[in-house]
Amino acid sequence: MAVPRQSEAQEYIEKQRIMELFDNITAQLVFHRPDNPKTFMIDYVEKLKESRTTQLDFPCLFDESNIESVFGMLDPTKKGFITSEQYKESTQTLGCDNVDPSPAGSDMDMITQDTFRREVKTGLKKASATFEQV
Template structure:
């Protein structure tokens, strides 16, 4: 194995590309005056969140409500599992362990709870 392959394997093993992608997304979302200080604070917050469970989220409750409303175009109070999976993918979250069947209905509360859980799982991996 050459050095490049070894380096790529190392980065993937430690999920460095995912971490950098998520930190970049936070940076672009917040656009702080001092990006380096912001990134340091986010890394410290991620480290502390392992104890407090207070991870940095790109989406707050109003964002999730708006996203759900956009998906629930008929105003039925639920979305389909394929819609839910599509929303997760659009936020860069995994759909591998979604426990719902395609014919299930996802309510707003289920949607918010599951999305926040997925964000916490994502950050906890770092």
């Protein structure tokens, strides 16, 4: 078997999203601090494998209540919307790189809670998938 060149190895790592996988596993370990990290990592990879098949329930540090809390912090006066700039900054902070940069309401600079929730959930799903998106 031939040894892959560095560029081939880098291409493989990027295509298979290996670094994202390691980043997600590390974040999960630090967040949960399990007594048995090896078993935890195996379980995490199994959950990823299952979610890849079902396209549901990707392991993620943020759940619906966390997303609602973030929106609440951005909308302390309960107007029901945030600005496009708040949307952009918060989705980047949450690690949602694949969200719609101009979702519904951005033309009026009023991103609703429903739009924010939907976009963040989609972005987190993509970020947590850590496998090649087909």
